Amino acid sequence: MSAMDIHQQVPLKNYTTMRLGGSAAYFAEAHTAEDVATLHRTANAQHLPIFVLGGGSNTIVRDEGFAGLIVHIKILGFEVLADDIYSMTIKIGAGENWDKVVERTVVSNLSGIEALSAIPGTAGGAPVQNIGAYGQELADTLVSLEAYDTTTSQIVTLQNADCQFAYRSSIFREAETGRYIITSITLKLSKNLPNPPFYEALQRYFDERKVTIFTQQVVRDAVIDIRRDKLPNPIEFPNAGSFFKNAIIEDWQLHDLKKQYPDAPSYEMSDGRFKIPTGWLIEQTGFKGQVLHGMRIHDKNALVLINHEATGYADLAAARQEIVDAVYGKFRIPIEQEPLEL
Ligand code: EPU
Numbered sequence: 644m645s646a647m648d649i650h651q652q653v654p655l656k657n658y659t660t661m662r663l664g665g666s667a668a669y670f671a672e673a674h675t676a677e678d679v680a681t682l683h684r685t686a687n688a689q690h691l692p693i694f695v696l697g698g699g700s701n702t703i704v705r706d707e708g709f710a711g712l713i714v715h716i717k718i719l720g721f722e723v724l725a726d727d728i729y730s731m732t733i734k735i736g737a738g739e740n741w742d743k744v745v746e747r748t749v750v751s752n753l754s755g756i757e758a759l760s761a762i763p764g765t766a767g768g769a770p771v772q773n774i775g776a777y778g779q780e781l782a783d784t785l786v787s788l789e790a791y792d793t794t795t796s797q798i799v800t801l802q803n804a805d806c807q808f809a810y811r812s813s814i815f816r817e818a819e820t821g822r823y824i825i826t827s828i829t830l831k832l833s834k835n836l837p838n839p840p841f842y843e844a845l846q847r848y849f850d851e852r853k854v855t856i857f858t859q860q861v862v863r864d865a866v867i868d869i870r871r872d873k874l875p876n877p878i879e880f881p882n883a884g885s886f887f888k889n890a891i892i893e894d895w896q897l898h899d900l901k902k903q904y905p906d907a908p909s910y911e912m913s914d915g916r917f918k919i920p921t922g923w924l925i926e927q928t929g930f931k932g933q934v935l936h937g938m939r940i941h942d943k944n945a946l947v948l949i950n951h952e953a954t955g956y957a958d959l960a961a962a963r964q965e966i967v968d969a970v971y972g973k974f975r976i977p978i979e980q981e982p983l984e985l
Contacts, residue, residue: 647671647678649685649712655704655985658696658715660763660877664704664956664985667694667713674717674738676798676826679791683824686712693793694985695824697737697765701772701883701982706956709985716767718826721747732786732831737767741774749859753832755784757859758845760866763877763884767825771815772981773808777866778842782808784830790823798826810918811888816983837862844869873944881950882941883982886963887921890976900974921970921978922946928969938962 653670656662669691673679686693692711696702720736721744731753735744745760758777762769769781770788785803792799801823807814815823837857840846848865849857875882892900897917900907904927910918925931925945932942937953953959963980970978 647681649682653713655696655699655708655713658713659699659702659704659883660881661703661883661950661959661982662881663950663953663959665706665708667709667711669712670715671712672715672717674719676718676789676791679714679716679718679824679826680796680798682712682714683791683793683796692821693824694821695767697768698740698763700763700877701768703883703959703980703982703984704956705985714824716765716824716826718767720827724829728834730831730833732829734827734829735766736827737765737825739766741766741769745863748830748832749863752834752859754835754837754859755779755830755832756781757837757862758842758866760863761870761874766828770806770808770813770825770828771983772811773813775811777845777862777869780808782806784832786829786831788825788828790825792823794822799823810891810912811981873941874947875941875949882947885921885946885981886948887925887946887966887978888981889921890919890924890978891916892919892976893917896976900976919976920946924970924974924976924978925966928966928973930966930969935962935965940966 649669649671651669653667655664655667671682673682683693693714694709694711695714695716697716717738718736719738722734723731724734725732741762741764744766745756749757758779759774762774770785774781787800787802789798789800837859839857845865848869874884893916897909908920908923912918922945930940931945933940934951936958937951938959939949939951941947941949967978970976
């Protein structure tokens, strides 16, 4: 069988970490950027929509599935483009497992993505939602990326600024949804050691253990340890990481919130607005640890929904609605789903 075989009626639950939803009418793997171009031409000729899947760790599939062609990105590669005393610039194939990439850079004493350890998914998926954790964001180290532009049928290079990165956001999931198929990313990583102070939860972890020497490996190991509890392993407990984005509110809304809930956690953002942990908002509704429509609200982190025994997407949608309504009812704060929906 060649890499370009197009399969039919492929159950997408097997390709997403939430493990629910229907089938793809057509499904093929792309091992090179040329494969992507060929598959796009094939889909176009048959007027089929196309959707790109990497690790499936941030995608939710509806019960009706997808009536088009799923392109499963398997493009590999790890190539050093530049290397000096301060930094190394590396081009990474979109299909590489993200955590393997982090591990490889940490072992090489490179800094910049060590706090993004143990995030499921692929390198090509990372820019779509601008993955972020423990004080680092992909946007901090991404120089550029290559993508197949479905509008012009060309491979293009997008610079960091072209990607319009923001909190859990980029053009790939906002202004230009579906236009670009990312084939590689280029990161510039530093040869300096990671520097304290770290993100709150990480710093607390180090303080409690009296850790004072910080290497990339020390940070990576700490993040893996912290995440183990808060983010259940999707292989044992199907989930898509944070199921909601943290809420962003104006200062007057924060003022109102603190009047009623003086202990509400909040983080000021660079634009003067405030981020409220949605995990905290959900916890206040009393749903933490409960099962709603077969979906469990994780008992150690209310931001995570686990597919406990949902019969399909309809169950997930019902659970989501109850949570969104409860948070809105209590706080008048709308919350948004974080994973993409197919
Ligand atoms: N909190 C609660 N109850 C909960 C969960 C959280 O009260 O059930 C409060 C606590 O006050 C805690 C605060 O929320 O101090 C922040 O929690 P945490 O540091 O765990 O981070 P988060 O805001 O819940 C975000 C990201 C995670 C990322 C962590 C660490 C989003 C949507 N989530 O979660 O990213 O790992 O920070 O940096 O921004 C993901 O996107 O899938 C993801 C896991």
